[in-house]
Amino acid sequence: MRIPMGKRLDRARARAFVGLVLIAALFPVRSVWAQTGYEKIAFSIPSRSIAAIDLYVAKERGFFRDEGLDVEIVQIRGNVAVAAALSGQVQATNGIGTVIRAMSRSEIPMKVLTVSLIRNLFWLVARPELKSISQLKGKILGTTTFGGSQHTAATRLIRKGGLDPDKDLTVVVGGDVPAQLQSLVTGAIDVAALSPPTVILARDKFNMNILGSAMDDLANLQNGTAVTEKFLREHRPLLKRILRARAKANRYFFENERGASEVLAKYQNVEFPVALESYRLAKPAFTSNGIPAQKDLEEFLRAEAELLKLKEPVAASKLFDFSLQREVNQELGIK
Template identity: 25%
Template sequence: MNCQMLTRSVLICALFLFFTVKRSSAIDNLRVAYPSMNTSVFALVIAQKEGYFKEEGLNVELLSIRGEIAIRTTLAGEVDFFTNAGSALAAAVRNVPVKLITVFQDKPSWDLIAQPEIKSVAQLRGKNIAVMSPEGSLAVVAREMLRKNGLDPTKDVNLVTMGGDEVRFPALQTKSIQATLFNTAMSIKAQKEGFSKLGNASEYANLIEGGLATTHDKIKQNPEKIFRFVRGALKGLNYYVTKREPAIKYMMDGLRMKDRELVSLIYDIQIPLVLREGFSDDKVLQSMIDDMKKTTKVQREIKVADIFDLTFVKKANEELKSSGWKP
């Protein structure tokens, strides 16, 4: 009898240990939508390749999805997060139930590039300037740069809506437009072809260019999973800003560029703009919200906490610092 009881106890303990280990080693699958390669995506790629997400018990799938579609698929539950932070801000201001949970960059890295004969912003009076959409981040920054150089964007220039770099660069080459804003890589390419750089957007405006967003429901239903995801992403971000040479290799792969010298230049220009802790000052965030309210013509009062939930990234920072974690 005692032998049977002992055997039964051993079996119960074995089963308990089996299911405990199985549950603790379970991997949670997450899907992240991104429209283009930027700081946010490089941080995620590095976290994936270096095993940081695996350490957090996560299998993260990165999906290339256009901005407006990324928001819709996240709201539909088909993906868990998206990286186009500017679109997330605009949507949240319009009362779409999404929130930003990290801010990796709060200043735009775009350059205002113009035809070779144009040497100042003032010379853009009466000219065609291309943006991607009337209310998009590019348009917001373009208007701010024009205003701060004495031009009224509604009267003194013609803002033309076009697509991405693959559309706007040929339009610049054929002189269909006289100026546009380009990211660092395209700006360098344009300058090599003789086009003029009139200024850098980071000197004129605060704007979210890198971050992570998700839905209100996801935050309520899976806070522990979101925290693990953010902590893994923050590890990737720390690697990106502190390990220059391997980070440049990741950039070369992500951008599909073989010119290491050019990618190194892009890295060195962008790194000073990266927020290493993954969040920005509340005053800066409130100014972004207020600017977006003007752009979208929203009248209601909106506070930082209505648009951002930075509790996850702040907690992750505290844990990584207290543990002495290094990439």
């Protein structure tokens, strides 16, 4: 279904509300202190891609279990995930880009504790008959969440190519990244910003055209760990265990190419060569210690202020609290 750009915000809010109701039904509020031998944590991701690789590794290679955690990775679209975190349906969210934009616009009581991605892992992919950005005029762009990291990456690339994404294209919510590839194949949408390994499948299996990469764009803090301020105040020791498990998984990711690629192949249901190429393609976009460099942080905040039409960049202290990650890094000897 096509959605005129002027109506996208109201529709997005309605979908977020409906999505939250469904989440409440599927994942009733639970106590993280349930006596099951392991403490249960629901961790949301916005889409299935390599962007959540450290979560996959932490679960598959036992780093969460080593910390006494039973982590459920739940796929929830970004704007719905913010509402789910605020209502207690999930304890943490990986899609920090949407969280940061929500906090920048209003007084949402959340904090970003870690950053795992500092570059956009998106490539602009179009149907085989569309060979340039100029040919996208009048076409349909699919995205996961209006105003999310994927949508922002796509619009930047389209604008660089000489079109106005707000006027020259129609934007629709097209499911997560793998679902958007299927929509491209069927012709339901014409273009989307895809991440590995889906972008490789689009190129090799379906002969889609890659029109640009967001990897070389401005710094973008796309994924990490975001929680409510209440959860941070009340469960710091628990959060430190979560961050420790992720840090160990991230170190495994950087040091074990084959092992990380095997985990990705399993969780994304792709062949090992596709997972391996995805790993090599995406590795430079990840942080090695969960904390962005100061220059990347400042560049990102300036770009966000421009995007959101703010008078000045939001103070980093309003959005981020890296104190627990620094403690974990010191304990594990991570620089």
